[in-house]
Amino acid sequence: MWGAVGRAGLRAFSGGGSPNVGRTLEGKVAVVTAATDGIGLAVAQRLGEAGARVLLSSRRQPNVDAAVQKLRAQGLEVSGVVCHVGQPQDRQHLVQTIFQVNVTAAAMLVKLVVPHMEKRGGGAVVLVTSVAGFMPFPALGPYSVSKTALLGLVKVLAPELRARGVRINAVAPGLIQTRFSAALWQNEATKEQLMSSMGIDRLGTPSDVAEVVAFLCSPAASYVVGETMVVAGGTPSRL
Template sequence: MDLSALFSLANKVAIITGASKGIGFGIAEIFAAAGAKVVISSRKQEALDEMATQLREKGYEVAAIACNVGRMEEMDNLVKQTIEKYGQIDILVNNAAVNPVFGPVHNTTPEAFDKIMDVNVKAPFHLMNLCFPYLRASSGASVINISSIGGISPEQGLGIYSVSKAALISLSKVYAKEWGDHKIRVNTICPGLIQTKFSEALWSNDKIMEHMMKALPIKRVGTSEEIGAMALFLASKASSYTTGATLTADGGFTI
């Protein structure tokens, strides 16, 4: 059996949002190593160009297209530029997310609520719809939505963020059911505590870390590469009979 072919992304084009650092960049590097043409996207072109250069120096095919997923017109442009450059979209990873508040849910302002839901739920919804005609034309289409263990059970201090991630899990299942006839698979990854800039408020807090380490069967913080490896499984032929799944990579925290 040729396992390299099973996990190959050769001749595939992947869009990854929130990909200038952290989990998004970890996924981008692994996809590129697996042979995909990777479109990395985040808000700042300068940061994207820097990371794209790093990947190109390793011999990977990468395009860097700035996009603030909180703005509908910028997502339209992301898809348009991807098609102009590569002519196809086979894989979409909705990784971009925001969490502007940390604390009791009753302190969350309506403005913060709207921002969280717009970026974490509405943006994946809109981008999936924009990519639909191209995913439908693919011979192996896969959508991967990055949720959180907070979407399974609310995390303290991350109330509305947890609500948004629960909504993303449900949204993924809806699309998985409706898009099965179009041969488009839609799955969700729920990372636990991963050492990224986004989660620094958690892993840099000694009190939170002490609580987490007591609860974790695997007593360490996870890495972006470990999320990238799970995403590769979901993007490749290895998961060809998997859709609507919610996979955790959390060191056993949700057991």
């Protein structure tokens, strides 16, 4: 999942959402990929509540339509488009697929969006990596390595993009209760075992991650550049 907020020079709108949420992204456009479920959907909603106009996407039109409808029903200004961030025709092996989707696609999306942000006076990009990028998950080697690569990608891109008025950062979620991680938390015994090995007392929620993404996109984070913020309830997270 990948998100970006750019200055848009578009009209302000009166979105819905929680009255407690500051409208720090008024007049901005937020582009959020993989955003019809889980963390991406929560991020799209949170950025919309902060005043951004949101363009969300995922692989399937019905999922896109349902997510757009759900957020519009909350008074948010949202549109959607189908976008598979990988290249399925090239996929021969699982590892290739993981790197294509998790690393190459993120780099390509940044490359595509930055010129538009630059033209409009700047913006913010937030990549979604994983705590597995710091502490590899057992049996998820290629996934973990792909997420470690994103930590490097953020560091490599930060100075280049800063010179163009764009801040790039990342979030590294821990165990978040979504469809993606269902295999890890649906079985009570596995869940307990995993939580104790991670040193956490609860599963994370998509909105735990969305709050941090909204912060990183906001002016309050204007001096945060090239960082990866871990949102993992205390899971150890040092390389």
